[in-house]
């Protein structure tokens with residue numbers, strides 16, 4: 001049956017507004033104390049910051065208390081994520097675990113693993129990375145060939161994962177591994193998800209330097225690395241049923257449209273209180289896009305709160321959000337008042353830094369977490385168009 005998008009309007013409850021004030025006060029105190037700067041990106045890897053966020057109860061917010069969670073709503077979590085991103089807080093040491101690895105373990109992990117791992121994620125102690133892409137399988141994750149072969153008490157892993165963000169800083173990876181060949185009826189059959197401790201002998205992490213010159217992602221090589229049975233996530237050979245849940249967690253949040261936001265903020269600062277008509281109109285247009293994306297993304301948070309898996313809506317938010325944020329640095333450059341214009345630039349350094357950074361990261365935005373073309377394929381299939 002054809003599917004229609006559902007983006008029901010969601011209003012943030014009063015407790016979320018109160019929480020927003022708390023998060024802002026915390027972040028402003030951290031900046032004032034010099035613990036992180038008002039830069040552009042997600043900031044450096046910073047475990048101290050993660051621990052402080054964990055102490056405040058802002059990691060694993062929606063998880064059950066018995067696993068170290070806080071049983072708060074997805075809408076409250078949404079507010080925390082939004083503020084962290086808007087302030088460029090250094091969340092990279094815990095954000096992947098909070099966003100997708102933890103929820104996957106909660107949903108499909110063994111009880112002993114939930115008890116051992118989830119509280120350590122929620123306290124900000126553990127960092128996770130995502131092991132989906134391989135040299136010969138990126139968009140087509142179900143073509144993965146890195147193997148897990150059954151052995152006594154567990155599995156031996158051999159092969160390579162690539163573009164693994166943060167693997168060099170991570171304690172664990174959730175990896176999609178080949179445990180059987182695909183079947184004629186289902187080419188997605190035969191893959192299994194595992195929790196892999198990255199300190200396990202037989203695992204080598206090699207850096208890949210990105211366009212900004214930073215070491216952010218890696219190649220991870222497995223050579224007879226042992227993974228215990230207990231670390232199986234979900235059913236053997238049936239990961240195709242689970243991986244789309246993981247991608248829905250990955251795709252729907254404000255992290256998919258707030259990565260180049262600093263360019264817009266600095267443009268508004270540069271425009272001053274009385275921008276000319278052209279600039280005011282340009283800023284207004286971008287803010288209107290931003291406000292619409294935010295409503296859509298909030299609506300997805302509302303669906304997660306209702307226990308749904310809004311995969312098609314999440315793909316639409318990611319596609320629209322990343323296309324918007326990818327185009328933003330160029331639009332800001334064109335709109336910015338030039339020397340000799342009525343509003344003299346007062347934020348030269350910050351403006352230039354925001355433009356430099358956002359221009360360099362723009363190309364990756366429509367690749368990471370699923371390319372533009374692949375997302376549109378998912379949306380088309382979801383709508384019954386292919």
Ligand SMILES: Cc1cc2nc3c(=O)[nH]c(=O)nc-3n(C[C@H](O)[C@H](O)[C@H](O)COP(=O)(O)OP(=O)(O)OC[C@H]3O[C@@H](n4cnc5c(N)ncnc54)[C@H](O)[C@@H]3O)c2cc1C
Pocket residue numbers: 129130131132133134135137138139140162163164165166217364367368369370371372373374377
């Ligand atoms: C900054 C960054 C961080 C990343 N972090 C991680 C990570 O932590 N873990 C991880 O596992 N991966 C990560 N990735 C990898 C990312 O998920 C893949 O790059 C992405 O899925 C695309 O795969 P690929 O690079 O192999 O390109 P391909 O799949 O080879 O695609 C090449 C081109 O072909 C197009 N294409 C492919 N298939 C189709 C199709 N069916 N229909 C139409 N067009 C198609 C694509 O859109 C693309 O334009 C990261 C990537 C980036 C850029």
